[in-house]
Amino acid sequence: MTFTHDIVIVGAGGAGLMAALYAREGGADVAVVSKLHPLRSHTGAAQGGIGAALGNEEEDSWLWHAFDTVKGSDYLGDQDAIETMCKDAPRTIRELEHYGVPFSRNKAGKISQRRFGGHTRGFGEAPVRRACHAADRTGHTILHTLYDQCTSKNVRFYDEYQVLDLLMNEDGTCSGVVSYEILTGEVHTFHAKIVCFATGGYGRAFKTTSNAHAGTGDGMSIALRAGIPLEDMEFVQFHPTGLYRLGILITEGARGEGGILRNSDGERFMERYAPTVKDLAPRDLVSQCIYKEIREGRGINGKDYVHLDMTHVGTEVLEKKLPEITTFSRTYLGVDPVKQPIPISPTCHYAMGGIPTNADGQVERAERGTTVPGLYAIGECACVSVHGANRLGTNSLLDLVVFGRRAGIHMAESIQQDKKKAPLPDNPEKKTREMLDEVLSRTGGESCVSVRSALQESMMKNVSVFRNEETLTEALSDLRELRKRARTVTVRDKGKRFNTELLDAVEISFMVDYAEAIAAGAQHRKESRGAHSREDYVDRDDDNWLKHNLFHSDGEGNFEFTYKQVKLGRFEPKLRVY
Numbered sequence: 001m002t003f004t005h006d007i008v009i010v011g012a013g014g015a016g017l018m019a020a021l022y023a024r025e026g027g028a029d030v031a032v033v034s035k036l037h038p039l040r041s042h043t044g045a046a047q048g049g050i051g052a053a054l055g056n057e058e059e060d061s062w063l064w065h066a067f068d069t070v071k072g073s074d075y076l077g078d079q080d081a082i083e084t085m086c087k088d089a090p091r092t093i094r095e096l097e098h099y100g101v102p103f104s105r106n107k108a109g110k111i112s113q114r115r116f117g118g119h120t121r122g123f124g125e126a127p128v129r130r131a132c133h134a135a136d137r138t139g140h141t142i143l144h145t146l147y148d149q150c151t152s153k154n155v156r157f158y159d160e161y162q163v164l165d166l167l168m169n170e171d172g173t174c175s176g177v178v179s180y181e182i183l184t185g186e187v188h189t190f191h192a193k194i195v196c197f198a199t200g201g202y203g204r205a206f207k208t209t210s211n212a213h214a215g216t217g218d219g220m221s222i223a224l225r226a227g228i229p230l231e232d233m234e235f236v237q238f239h240p241t242g243l244y245r246l247g248i249l250i251t252e253g254a255r256g257e258g259g260i261l262r263n264s265d266g267e268r269f270m271e272r273y274a275p276t277v278k279d280l281a282p283r284d285l286v287s288q289c290i291y292k293e294i295r296e297g298r299g300i301n302g303k304d305y306v307h308l309d310m311t312h313v314g315t316e317v318l319e320k321k322l323p324e325i326t327t328f329s330r331t332y333l334g335v336d337p338v339k340q341p342i343p344i345s346p347t348c349h350y351a352m353g354g355i356p357t358n359a360d361g362q363v364e365r366a367e368r369g370t371t372v373p374g375l376y377a378i379g380e381c382a383c384v385s386v387h388g389a390n391r392l393g394t395n396s397l398l399d400l401v402v403f404g405r406r407a408g409i410h411m412a413e414s415i416q417q418d419k420k421k422a423p424l425p426d427n428p429e430k431k432t433r434e435m436l437d438e439v440l441s442r443t444g445g446e447s448c449v450s451v452r453s454a455l456q457e458s459m460m461k462n463v464s465v466f467r468n469e470e471t472l473t474e475a476l477s478d479l480r481e482l483r484k485r486a487r488t489v490t491v492r493d494k495g496k497r498f499n500t501e502l503l504d505a506v507e508i509s510f511m512v513d514y515a516e517a518i519a520a521g522a523q524h525r526k527e528s529r530g531a532h533s534r535e536d537y538v539d540r541d542d543d544n545w546l547k548h549n550l551f552h553s554d555g556e557g558n559f560e561f562t563y564k565q566v567k568l569g570r571f572e573p574k575l576r577v578y
Contacts, residue, residue: 012038015379016198017146018404026412035162046139048253049131051394052089057129073388074530079569115256118282174374185496196376206348207460221510229550232353234521240286242347263298274578307341361407389530445488472523
């Protein structure tokens with residue numbers, strides 16, 4: 001079956017819903033296609049806050065926010081896009097409030113703001129309260145509010161339709177997508193003037209992650225297979241505070257409310273590494289410091305974790321401002337944070353890289369201005385790039401709503417200017433149907449679980465917080481073998497209805513594609529910058545590597561890199577010290 005709409009948005013998290021809302025308000029016929037029900041999207045797991053220089057608790061400025069974001073990115077973020085985001089943040093927060101987001105309030109009745117890592121007052125001085133929040137369920141409230149707004153404005157939702165192919169014409173225009181309806185097992189075509197990917201991140205490529213099980217990076221791989229490069233994939237953020245062994249996130253807001261990281265000696269070790277901001281240093285730095293403490297034998301009882309100490313914070317703060325992390329700690333570890341420190345270790349959390357775009361969400365093939373007609377990308381699957389080599393906490397939700405809104409407006413305006421759709425390719429579903437039939441026809445191969453586990457183990461071992469030439473070479477060797485193994489994965493379920501085993505087999509091939517982009521990009525970039533920490537190239541090298549990597553692949557393990565210059569501005573690259 002073929003469905004026809006002006007705009008098809010793939011993914012129903014915060015970015016996709018924000019874009020859908022604004023495109024619909026702009027008069028477009030909008031469809032949202034999602035492999036999950038929208039309220040199961042991973043935006044709902046974002047806890048601690050969304051950044052904006054409202055100044056509700058103390059003096060603040062969008063310029064300070066922009067500086068912190070540029071510095072946090074280790075100067076790899078594009079400063080024009082960063083200024084756009086930080087200037088627009090206060091307006092965006094007020095708009096979300098008017099839409100119905102129930103932000104927490106301070107005693108004056110204004111939106112409450114808390115401290116977060118890397119956010120400072122006046123160009124790197126003391127920490128500033130900039131994170132607007134709804135207790136520690138900020139993403140949850142934003143997601144629900146945007147979904148309510150979209151349904152009230154008659155956005156069309158196709159829930160549990162998994163997109164498997166991007167339809168590109170020979171002239172380079174995008175004309176739609178092909179999806180698999182999970183309920184029936186039927187393949188459908190979506191024909192649209194504009195397609196927008198909002199498909200999220202790829203945390204499931206790593207063994208320990210805060211990401212949902214659906215975070216398999218499909219959109220990035222589908223774009224790569226359609227001839228779109230991936231930008232800066234080597235920059236993978238490990239959040240410093242995941243519940244030990246589980247990876248479940250403990251929000252940075254816990255440290256913003258006074259939580260302290262301690263090693264086996266009870267020492268507040270971040271005072272040695274970041275004497276000004278201490279535990280509120282950016283995430284890449286804190287994660288690296290935790291691993292250094294563990295390597296040097298100061299993990300708790302000699303094990304591979306440290307403590308997040310909240311015992312001095314008080315019951316009221318934990319129960320009212322941080323109820324979710326308090327419940328998680330009690331439920332999953334049997335630890336009461338009111339009385340006991342929480343065992344934590346870094347967990348794979350966020351993709352700074354992704355599909356290259358401009359500030360309006362238009363996908364770019366190479367240098368700025370080389371946009372792909374009819375194709376947009378927003379959210380974590382996209383790379384604007386406002387996060388550069390390391391994302392500041394609270395800027396993920398901000399990225400979703402600021403650039404989701406801009407893309408929605410831009411798409412609606414484009415539709416009004418030209419309602420004509422690019423023609424579909426001949427037999428648009430052929431490739432997808434052949435792929436699914438081939439997977440279902442396999443016999444005697446191994447299970448998807450074994451291949452996926454091997455991939456996650458290799459990525460966690462070789463391409464996590466610290467990397468070097470030896471580990472990255474091993475990872476790429478593993479991935480070559482895993483590409484072969486992925487093509488033999490056998491599905492026992494040959495049925496059509498809710499055949500999630502079949503989709504797992506498809507997803508593992510996607511995972512190999514972008515895992516290769518991560519590992520190859522990390523090997524190619526011979527410096528340490530932000531979340532990319534090379535033990536054999538320990539310094540940042542602006543002379544040779546102040547540029548974006550663009551990864552191109554043929555899907556057969558052959559790849560190459562081209563480059564895009566970083567957009568500098570008022571903040572010149574300097575040594576990054578906290």
